[in-house]
Amino acid sequence: AQSVAQPEDQVNVAEGNPLTVKCTYSVSGNPYLFWYVQYPNRGLQFLLKYITGDNLVKGSYGFEAEFNKSQTSFHLKKPSALVSDSALYFCAVRDYGYSTLTFGKGTMLLVSP
């Protein structure tokens, strides 16, 4: 079985500060990991993915995520937050051999001016 956990319902950050949104996963094989963002009244948008290779993955809008196999984590990061980054962020995982994604419950990121 595959599962993903986002331990924080909400993360608050001041503009210009670094941000981290946490994600941990559980799979039986090799994970394929994704981050998606959902802006108000809009569908989900892909941010980045890890399939294999470099543990640090760079994605859209200046976001990056670090795959840590020993800690089974895939935290989303950005060096300097923008107010426009405020949105709902979903981590998702797919175990090798599975055809479908499992999503975390989402973390609301609020960036204050």
Added chain:
Amino acid sequence: SAVISQKPSRDICQRGTSLTIQCQVDSQVTMMFWYRQQPGQSLTLIATANQGSEATYESGFVIDKFPISRPNLTFSTLTVSNMSPEDSSIYLCSVEYGANEKLFFGSGTQLSVL
């Protein structure tokens, strides 16, 4: 990238009625999925829409309640049947290009059942 048109964008329905949601993609795709996003909760996969055969439903979802059609590689419909207030949710169409690739999502259908 894929352009996905999903409609209606929102609807308010009476208990006991049915609503059909349409998903149109601007190019042929192999994998199409239907998700539900209940208020304050994550996305839950309802089913994989298979072209030319019956949809593959996830645990907790059945064809009688959520019949799905996929007549070709660019179009699918999801029907929410005999609706109750518990069906109030956002329903999202999603497509995937290639293997292990990212998903593209429609803008969703906000359904409210009175």
